[in-house]
Amino acid sequence: MRVTIFGTRTYDRQFLTAANAAHGHDLSFLEAGLDSATASLAAGSEAVCAFVNDSLDADVMEKLAGLGTRIVALRCAGYNNVDLDAAARFGIAITRVPAYSPHAVAEFTIGLLLALDRKIHRAWSRVRENNYSLDGLVGRNLHGRVMGVVGTGQIGALVARTLRAGFGCDVLASDPFPDPELERLGVRYVEVDTLLREVDVVSLHCPLTPGTRHMINAATLAEARQGLVVINTSRGALIDTKALIDALKTRSVGGVALDVYEQEAGIFFDDLSNEIIDDDLLQRLLTFPNVLVTGHQAFLTEEALGAIAETTLNSLSDFEKGLPLAHEVVAA
Ligand code: NAD
Secondary structure, X not given: OEEEEOOOOHHHHHHHHHHHOOXXXXXXXXXXXXXXXXXXXXXXXXXXXXXXXXXXXXXXXXXXXXHOOOEEEXXXXXXXXXXXXXXXXXXXXXXXXXXOOHHHHHHHHHHHHHHHHHOHHHHHHHHHOOOOOOOOOOOOOOOOOEEEEEOOOHHHHHHHHHHHHHOOOEEEEEOOOOOHHHHHHOOEEOOHHHHHXXXXXXXXXXXXXXXXXXXXXXXXXXXXXXXXXXXXXOOHHXXXXXXXXXXXXXXXXXXXXXXXXXXXXXXXXXXXXXXXXXXXXXXXXXXXXXXXXXXXXXXXXXXXXXXXXXXXXXXXXXXXXXXXXXXXXXXX
């Protein structure tokens, strides 16, 4: 089957090509992301493969359907960028990769937290200039602090377990479906509002939905503990960035580590070091000494990329053979 793969980088090509040896699809790799303007590049492909920041709205669905596309395989877990009703209306099946390596994201989350809290990123740039001064690098122990994990699915559960069993933190969690194993470890489930009021650090691991959009906002930040540290490796729009910047400026938020950002589409995954960036919020965030931003790389391990490629190609092969799709996403 011919597959047009949007938004690819070297690592996508490497892992998808290797996994395709067992499938034999005709893969066409494009650097361009998928949106209304680029959808026509899928002409002649029954299948399209897309990623987190591709736009899969009704207009794109209609264009893809008109070109003969019958399946869109997302090579990511989240599908907040897909109009599922439109996909159904235009007869396009949507699949995703629900679990590739929760460890990849959970480990990166802990890495971000440690780097931010112990100022490892700042120490690294100092030492490169032979500046061995420790002034301004005082951190805090994780042990004994109150950590909050919002969403204890695959990734959040690993983060909560590591913080509780590994570092000896007091862990509060919030999830409509509490995990009994975490409760046995001493993780305490509370409502999200209570969690945000009581924790020293909050790490976000719930999906982006209309109900969770901007869950970190001016009102929740006003109620939070002084010096709250915010970690987000889930989806950017869980946070109202403007409110977060205001709270950083008043020092009520004490640190922020983000792997995702609400307006990341069109910025992340590209080298823009020679460009003028119009996004004032992102640029302001980067000026704070207590903010650490990475470009949506929490998933980027060999294990995760291998698993993503394998699951994506399995879905496409199952579709081609008319088999049931194990990882299909349908409108609720
Ligand atoms: P998951 O579906 O296993 O877990 C999500 C959990 O959130 C579930 O337990 C669900 O019950 C809970 N939840 C739903 N609504 C909630 C709410 N309002 N409050 C609290 N909890 C709520 O998902 P996962 O695989 O653990 O992924 C978590 C997030 O991480 C997703 O948004 C995904 O898009 C993101 N992600 C980011 C990267 C990255 O590279 N940065 C990689 C993979 C996944």
